Amino acid sequence: xxxxxxxxxxxxxxxxxxxxxxxxxxxxxxxxxxxxxxxxxxxxxxxxxxxxxxxxxxxxxxxxxxxxxxxxxxxxxxxxxxxxxxxxxxxxxxxxxxxxxxxxxxxxxxxxxxxxxxxxxxxxxxxxxxxxxxxxxxxxxxxxxxxxxxxx
Numbered sequence: 001x002x003x004x005x006x007x008x009x010x011x012x013x014x015x016x017x018x019x020x021x022x023x024x025x026x027x028x029x030x031x032x033x034x035x036x037x038x039x040x041x042x043x044x045x046x047x048x049x050x051x052x053x054x055x056x057x058x059x060x061x062x063x064x065x066x067x068x069x070x071x072x073x074x075x076x077x078x079x080x081x082x083x084x085x086x087x088x089x090x091x092x093x094x095x096x097x098x099x100x101x102x103x104x105x106x107x108x109x110x111x112x113x114x115x116x117x118x119x120x121x122x123x124x125x126x127x128x129x130x131x132x133x134x135x136x137x138x139x140x141x142x143x144x145x146x147x148x149x150x151x152x
Contacts, residue, residue: 038065039061039064039065039068040068040099040103041068041095041099041100041102041103042064042067042068042078042096042099045064045078045095045096045099046060046061046064049084049085050086051084051085056084059084060084060085063077063078063085064078067100068100068103068104070104070108070112072112072115072116075100075112075124076116076120078096078100079096079097079100079120079123079124080119080120080123081096094126094128095128097123097124097125097126097127098127098128098131098132100124101127101132101139101142102132106138106139106140106141106142107141109124109139109141109142110139110141110142110144110145112124113125113142113145114145118149121145121149122149122150125142125145125146125149125150126150127139127142127146129143129146
């Protein structure tokens with residue numbers, strides 16, 4: 001009988017510990033469906049994108065994740081704010097190229113830029129180097145493209 005009482009006591013303690021951990025983690029049932037937590041530096045962009053609050057939200061998340069993984073078509077779509085990714089007059093999304101550069105690194109981002117048509121290159125190179133500490137040293141390939149193609 002004592003063993004059963006001890007097991008019951010352990011079950012209650014385990015339940016209390018799990019509940020406290022759950023509450024302290026800040027998890028809410030409402031946050032789970034958005035799944036925007038996995039969008040890194042593009043999370044704010046996603047939340048401000050009108051398509052994130054409608055039937056295309058899952059598609060928008062998928063494309064953003066693909067862009068963050070280096071998929072060129074997805075990167076181009078996000079950088080150019082095409083279709084569902086249109087931001088209207090909101091100029092706050094000038095950080096998208098910088099976010100992709102920081103997430104993907106110099107080699108991968110520069111390889112993307114050189115394979116794009118001039119209009120996409122121009123948008124992709126709008127990385128605002130003055131906002132990136134040691135831009136020329138940290139991102140030499142992208143910096144070279146920036147100076148060659150944007151500052152002609």
